[in-house]
Amino acid sequence: MDTIIKIPLIFKNLDSFMNVEADSSERIIMKTSFSRQDGEVPCVMTIAGSDSGGGAGVEADLKTFSALGVFGTCVITAITAQNTRGIRDIFPVPPGIVRSQIQAILEDIPVEIVKTGMLHSRETMRIIAEFIDKYDIRMVADPVFKAGTGESLIIKNDIDFLTDVILPRAEIITPNIFEAKIISGIDIENLDDMKEAAQRITDLGAKSVIIKGGHLREDGKVRDLLYHKGAFRIFEKPRIKIKPHGGGCVFSAAIASFMAMGYDLEIAVENAERFIETSFIGAFKIGSGNMPVNPMAYIYNEAEKARILEELEAAASMIEGDPRIIPFAAEVGIQLAMASLYPRGREDVAAIDGRIVKVKSGLKAVGPARFGASRHIADIILTAMRYNPRIRAAMNLHYDPRLVEAFRRIGCKVACFDRRLEPEEVKRMEGRSLRWGVEDVVRRFGYIPDVIYDEGDVGKEPMIRILGRSISEVTEKTLKAIESL
Numbered sequence: 001m002d003t004i005i006k007i008p009l010i011f012k013n014l015d016s017f018m019n020v021e022a023d024s025s026e027r028i029i030m031k032t033s034f035s036r037q038d039g040e041v042p043c044v045m046t047i048a049g050s051d052s053g054g055g056a057g058v059e060a061d062l063k064t065f066s067a068l069g070v071f072g073t074c075v076i077t078a079i080t081a082q083n084t085r086g087i088r089d090i091f092p093v094p095p096g097i098v099r100s101q102i103q104a105i106l107e108d109i110p111v112e113i114v115k116t117g118m119l120h121s122r123e124t125m126r127i128i129a130e131f132i133d134k135y136d137i138r139m140v141a142d143p144v145f146k147a148g149t150g151e152s153l154i155i156k157n158d159i160d161f162l163t164d165v166i167l168p169r170a171e172i173i174t175p176n177i178f179e180a181k182i183i184s185g186i187d188i189e190n191l192d193d194m195k196e197a198a199q200r201i202t203d204l205g206a207k208s209v210i211i212k213g214g215h216l217r218e219d220g221k222v223r224d225l226l227y228h229k230g231a232f233r234i235f236e237k238p239r240i241k242i243k244p245h246g247g248g249c250v251f252s253a254a255i256a257s258f259m260a261m262g263y264d265l266e267i268a269v270e271n272a273e274r275f276i277e278t279s280f281i282g283a284f285k286i287g288s289g290n291m292p293v294n295p296m297a298y299i300y301n302e303a304e305k306a307r308i309l310e311e312l313e314a315a316a317s318m319i320e321g322d323p324r325i326i327p328f329a330a331e332v333g334i335q336l337a338m339a340s341l342y343p344r345g346r347e348d349v350a351a352i353d354g355r356i357v358k359v360k361s362g363l364k365a366v367g368p369a370r371f372g373a374s375r376h377i378a379d380i381i382l383t384a385m386r387y388n389p390r391i392r393a394a395m396n397l398h399y400d401p402r403l404v405e406a407f408r409r410i411g412c413k414v415a416c417f418d419r420r421l422e423p424e425e426v427k428r429m430e431g432r433s434l435r436w437g438v439e440d441v442v443r444r445f446g447y448i449p450d451v452i453y454d455e456g457d458v459g460k461e462p463m464i465r466i467l468g469r470s471i472s473e474v475t476e477k478t479l480k481a482i483e484s485l
Contacts, residue, residue: 048076354367
């Protein structure tokens with residue numbers, strides 16, 4: 001039986017993001033200790049082309065290495081003149097200079113993993129094979145045949161040379177559907193074809209292979225297929241509807257980085273799958289062509305975590321100490337939540353653990369702020385971010401028509417949804433109701449308002465939700481409305 005690993009996502013594309021299909025607490029698994037001495041940083045080498053647009057090639061690889069905390073070195077095989085629309089020119093670096101670059105690095109820096117991308121010619125491939133054998137270095141090979149915009153990045157007559165010389169030396173090879181078809185000689189139309197192609201590629205000498213399934217359009221999902229030690233693992237996630245630039249480079253560079261950290265290959269691939277999805281979520285809207293993926297998105301998320309938690313704790317303390325809020329506290333409690341810049345799911349939304357509840361003395365937070373503590377408010381935020389990525393925070397209060405009018409009076413945009421109109425199929429899906437409510441508002445009004453409320457239903461408390469760019473902004477709106485009563 002195949003092992004299927006689902007990688008849950010939030011965003012479909014940078015303007016229209018998709019829903020969370022499951023509550024996932026899966027995170028990139030980071031090691032806390034390594035076999036090397038303390039303070040010693042894993043070193044990785046990329047051997048690839050240079051992208052003048054900065055979205056792929058050596059430039060994308062080095063960003064990935066930096067984001068994951070490994071030291072990146074680079075060997076440039078070709079200089080390209082390109083942007084998001086395509087490649088205008090290619091200048092192959094003379095093989096002698098490629099050799100000198102590799103030699104200079106390996107004589108001084110303890111490279112643990114080599115990652116290859118655009119190699120262009122058999123002369124360069126022959127040099128790489130020589131050094132791999134001489135230094136006994138593990139290699140991740142991304143068989144780059146053409147750019148995402150269609151231009152060829154390898155001399156056509158040298159593709160067989162890559163298969164004969166580079167592939168047998170690779171610890172893992174990371175082709176997309178097009179590349180896997182060329183290497184294996186098998187037409188790939190579905191998952192079964194991917195399996196046959198993967199087996200064929202390992203028969204040709206590769207130790208392991210992961211075929212990226214993004215170019216297959218079967219059922220709205222993307223399935224990447226790993227074939228390792230005679231077993232298949234399928235990494236399944238919703239499709240992100242962008243035309244990416246540099247995704248293959250970042251993915252293979254992430255695998256190389258995790259391998260350099262000391263992970264087994266399967267865990268390195270699993271971590272890289274999560275990393276690349278965050279990179280897709282954070283893809284840059286620059287230029288007028290394909291969208292460069294953002295390998296720094298993961299580190300931006302991590303860097304913001306402490307600030308988000310501090311801001312939530314401060315907001316909770318303010319609410320606990322303000323008796324004016326008590327009359328509007330929901331029976332189920334008040335929840336405050338704020339999402340990271342590029343959330344993959346509820347695990348990237350911080351909230352008050354256990355909510356803020358009524359006690360004899362007033363209001364009291366049950367627990368501290370932590371990521372993954374909310375389901376309902378997190379779903380509201382994540383759904384709102386599909387339509388406006390700047391809306392990253394929310395809180396809830398009990399519905400009171402006076403408070404709704406107060407929000408309108410201070411200039412907030414207010415909208416509501418009717419739970420009685422909720423489709424039966426939505427009601428049957430746990431956790432789907434509030435996402436439907438936000439979507440219903442956007443469908444009817446065309447934007448995310450400051451306040452979304454509903455008047456409840458059987459077993460459902462009527463509720464007001466206040467949204468904003470930060471939890472500080474949300475609480476400021478709330479206090480201003482209460483003060484106006």
